[in-house]
């Protein structure tokens with residue numbers, strides 16, 4: 329992928345939309361931002377790289393506008409999420425995983441499109457955050473997890489000027505076309521949004 333030949337081929341294949349051309353320009357202009365393994369978008373996070381099969385290289389927000397945060401629950405533990413994200417056959421990964429004690433792993437750079445919502449357009453415009461635990465176990469959603477995740481979301485919203493509301497911070501279950509139910513009925517949205525609004529973003 330890349331180079332003038334690919335651009336022409338893509339054009340011939342019908343990629344005529346203005347957005348697509350803008351994206352190809354970023355790819356072929358030599359203006360890709362450098363990305364270094366281990367460089368993080370969220371201070372204090374631990375870098376645990378997902379397999380490159382589970383995300384797509386991009387230049388967000390130059391090529392795609394980022395205007396959504398998608399909240400997930402793993403249906404498993406923190407280690408389970410990291411293990412499947414590293415598996416090239418899993419075909420999915422989120423940008424972050426939050427542990428019950430509040431510890432955060434970043435697994436995909438925010439520049440890149442992580443395959444987390446089951447909807448290509450939504451993946452292109454969103455940051456995905458996984459939370460350790462199960463949708464039917466409300467005790468899994470600890471105070472430390474809410475506070476830590478809210479600070480992460482607050483910083484994301486500040487970075488991309490995303491409004492802090494339920495139209496822009498959404499459940500995986502609300503993504504069009506998905507059959508997933510997470511984070512489920514026990515996720516306390518009122519509390520979460522309040523924590524996001526109150527969180528320090530510096």
Ligand SMILES: [Zn+2]
Nearest residue numbers: 400401500510
């Ligand atoms: Zn999910």
